[in-house]
Amino acid sequence: MDTGSIRRAGGALEDIMSLTPIGVRRLDESRPKITTATLREQKLRHEPITCITAYDYAAARLVDEAGVEMVLVGDSLAQTMLGYENTLSLTMDEMLHHVKAVRRGVKHALLVADMPYGSYQVDLESAVGNAMRFVKEGGAEVVKIEGGEKRADLIRHIIDAEIPVAGHIGLTPQSVNVMGGYKVQGKSLNGIEQLMRDAVALDRAGVACIYLEGMPREVAAMITAEVGAPTIGIGAGPECDGQVLVFHDILNLTFGPPAKFVRRYGDAAALITNAVQAFRADVRSHRYPSDEESYHLPKETKEGLDTVLDRKRAMRR
Numbered sequence: 001m002d003t004g005s006i007r008r009a010g011g012a013l014e015d016i017m018s019l020t021p022i023g024v025r026r027l028d029e030s031r032p033k034i035t036t037a038t039l040r041e042q043k044l045r046h047e048p049i050t051c052i053t054a055y056d057y058a059a060a061r062l063v064d065e066a067g068v069e070m071v072l073v074g075d076s077l078a079q080t081m082l083g084y085e086n087t088l089s090l091t092m093d094e095m096l097h098h099v100k101a102v103r104r105g106v107k108h109a110l111l112v113a114d115m116p117y118g119s120y121q122v123d124l125e126s127a128v129g130n131a132m133r134f135v136k137e138g139g140a141e142v143v144k145i146e147g148g149e150k151r152a153d154l155i156r157h158i159i160d161a162e163i164p165v166a167g168h169i170g171l172t173p174q175s176v177n178v179m180g181g182y183k184v185q186g187k188s189l190n191g192i193e194q195l196m197r198d199a200v201a202l203d204r205a206g207v208a209c210i211y212l213e214g215m216p217r218e219v220a221a222m223i224t225a226e227v228g229a230p231t232i233g234i235g236a237g238p239e240c241d242g243q244v245l246v247f248h249d250i251l252n253l254t255f256g257p258p259a260k261f262v263r264r265y266g267d268a269a270a271l272i273t274n275a276v277q278a279f280r281a282d283v284r285s286h287r288y289p290s291d292e293e294s295y296h297l298p299k300e301t302k303e304g305l306d307t308v309l310d311r312k313r314a315m316r317r
């Protein structure tokens with residue numbers, strides 16, 4: 001029997017529906033595109049800025065459609081997505097792979113990409129070249145660099161190449177071995193002085209914003225009042241111009257107790273576990289797939305097939 005004819009007779013609809021289609025992204029014309037200028041305007045208006053991390057297309061779409069102003073492809077993807085112990089081994093290629101996916105999902109928010117450890121510490125030329133890759137290949141609008149005063153010169157060079165830069169000071173995870181662990185910074189008078197110098201140096205270099213991570217709220221408040229650039233805090237108290245949290249933290253996808261500053265807004269771990277367990281139970285009890293979830297032969301083909309099978313059975317007898 002011609003099985004090809006059965007497949008063809010299956011009908012055009014079944015052919016296209018054999019793959020779950022990903023819904024088309026429609027632009028919301030009423031929402032403006034966020035730029036680095038928007039962030040400054042929000043700071044001046046004391047309108048809090050919201051930033052969240054995203055590392056793949058689906059999450060990027062969801063957070064962008066939820067209305068955040070900034071989406072950060074953080075190098076925290078080393079731990080959240082790739083299971084590394086820290087951010088140090090993450091490569092340019094791994095970062096770029098995720099930035100490209102997020103770019104396809106983000107239409108309104110400002111897209112910030114972390115420069116991974118080793119991509120900007122070697123020399124100015126390779127640092128500017130790597131920053132350009134995030135713009136040209138990844139579609140990022142801003143690149144983020146960890147470090148204060150000592151990065152000011154490099155940041156000027158990257159901005160000279162028409163690439164906006166976000167600073168990141170305080171608890172900078174790429175310095176974990178120098179800091180001796182993930183410790184809150186700026187708790188001593190010397191520490192506060194250094195953080196103030198770092199923030200002012202970044203501001204003078206022309207950064208688009210400064211991420212303030214892991215520092216007492218009093219210090220973050222002083223920095224926020226001192227600099228023109230918007231400050232985006234994480235574990236830095238409520239006086240920052242904006243707040244950033246890690247997608248996996250707010251959704252309980254971190255397999256451990258959260259840091260003090262994390263607020264859990266949902267339990268995706270429970271949702272996923274329940275869904276997968278329900279699927280497995282249905283498969284094992286033959287409740288999935290149902291007849292409605294199955295493709296069927298067209299009536300004529302089914303009748304033809306039954307005739308052929310009846311004839312074969314009769315010949316065997």
Ligand code: KIV
Pocket residue numbers: 053073074075076077114211213234244246
């Ligand atoms: O990589 C990251 O997620 C970050 C934020 C925590 C600011 O840098």
